């Protein structure tokens with residue numbers, strides 16, 4: 295081990311990332327940074343240039359955004375392909391590549407030359423899990439002009455990075471196209487809802503609870519949350535945007551923060567804290583950041599929508615002052631760009647350490663790696679989780695890597711066990727057929743009757759995604775992509791029916807749940823789909839297993855980067871600490887077992903009972919508990 299230590303150190307030296315992209319270094323690129331607040335036309339102007347170029351690539355953070363540009367480009371008679379983790383759509387019928395492509399950022403090619411490249415939402419370069427993909431695009435895209443769009447907070451870092459490559463950066467600043475006002479009053483009651491309102495929640499259970507209360511008032515609402523399939527999200531958005539549809543209220547998680555074009559007049563933050571998962575994979579509660587709040591608030595009064603100005607407020611009066619504070623704080627500058635090791639580096643590690651498990655290899659790599667202050671190593675826990683899960687299955691290193699980079703949410707047991715079964719059958723060299731998949735998922739499936747069934751259907755949708763993703767990497771072993779895509783579309787329709795009837799499903803779920811049980815399904819974090827999308831697209835060249843090695847590492851671990859974290863992250867940790875200390879309620883909130891909405895409901899029920907002299911359980915012991923609690927509260 296000691297003999298090869300020097301070699302390992304050399305291999306894991308990540309201090310000169312610009313040198314990883316010789317093709318880009320061989321040309322002189324010009325960087326144009328479109329900077330401004332949300333809804334200021336940054337992407338619009340970059341796309342105008344993309345459309346006028348002979349060839350171009352658009353790199354976006356989400357599948358929905360890539361779809362939007364793909365659509366826009368083809369509508370403007372500029373043939374454009376679409377490339378995401380599970381999908382390739384060619385503009386030309388004979389499957390010849392078009393000169394333009396819209397892709398999710400992890401999929402962009404750093405070998406193909408383009409006249410213009412667009413990198414959207416550049417501030418994501420600081421993202422603990424996905425930042426590497428923006429760094430790779432920025433340093434590695436082979437285009438004469440690179441149009442970068444995003445928050446002004448990223449200007450300095452991009453300029454600094456480009457200083458190391460010797461490339462010029464031109465900054466174009468934009469102003470918001472429509473006014474956005476923070477209201478002086480909170481919504482306080484759902485009775486005050488108006489058409490064009492969007493309530494933003496940070497947990498699925500709050501979504502369920504609020505949509506049910508809205509329906510009880512005789513109003514229809516559309517629902518959008520992270521783990522819904524893209525087709526369902528689009529349908530719900532369409533319904534809400536349609537001026538002739540009676541559905542004029544939207545209940546959504548921050549999944550709407552990037553991507554969808556919605557006709558929202560007013561954003562109402564149901565809460566200003568949100569569950570997150572920390573570096574150890576533990577659930578925590580965290581105040582939303584200024585950047586997140588601005589992104590979400592920026593959905594109101596979108597230019598070109600039916601609302602000429604946007605409004606933003608909170609549901610609860612107590613939160614309004616804090617929201618105003620958050621919105622008025624400056625966004626801290628982006629300080630470091632994410633990185634991941636290259637596939638070759640990990641392969642060389644494996645050569646020197648043939649007996650190490652993949653998970654150990656990654657750990658050793660990350661702990662030995664050296665990075666420059668402008669960079670940090672991204673979080674790689676998802677990869678390690680999968681590596682451990684399939685460790686006992688005999689696979690060669692490259693295939694193992696590909697499996698470990700599969701886009702799945704580790705909180706979905708059905709999807710995880712499916713991956714395990716895929717890997718096992720793959721190791722026996724038995725192709726995964728359509729029939730096998732239908733048997734495994736019990737397809738065909740019926741419309742959901744309650745929330746649990748809806749959640750299961752969402753997981754089956756993810757299993758189909760997983761199959762499609764693998765089919766691009768191991769075509770022979772996953773041969774039935776066409777058929778699977780077909781049933782996935784059908785499943786999307788079934789899920790849509792479920793979501794349209796969501797309040798019925800909630801009622802059905804609650805009638806079978808124990809009396810007083812507020813939770814209808816286990817808590818799911820709103821960003822799970824977004825994070826998964828990150829992994830979904832954490833690949834780039836479908837049929838190139840070596841590339842997949844990088845993907846493995848691309849999800850990335852912050853352990854090394856602890857000291858390089860942005861002030862924003864450290865600030866959030868401080869918030870977490872202060873929030874997390876103390877009472878049982880705070881602990882339950884922190885662990886994600888209780889949502890803000892439930893807590894408020896409990897508080898108000900408890901106060902009502904207290905006021906009326908009813909203590910629910912009636913025993914002396916409980917009375918004592920209650921008075922104790924009161925005493926504590928007063929103190």
Ligand SMILES: Nc1ncnc2c1ncn2[C@@H]1O[C@H](COP(=O)(O)OP(=O)(O)OP(=O)(O)O)[C@@H](O)[C@H]1O
Nearest residue numbers: 330331332333334335336337338339592596597598
């Ligand atoms: N000059 C323009 N002419 C017509 N439409 C425009 C113009 N500028 C922007 N728009 C439209 O306004 C909307 C917002 O613009 P855009 O998406 O470019 O904003 P953005 O600054 O990228 O916002 P975000 O930060 O939320 O991504 C889009 O629907 C876009 O098509």
Ligand SMILES: [Mg+2]
Nearest residue numbers: 336337414443
């Ligand atoms: Mg934009």
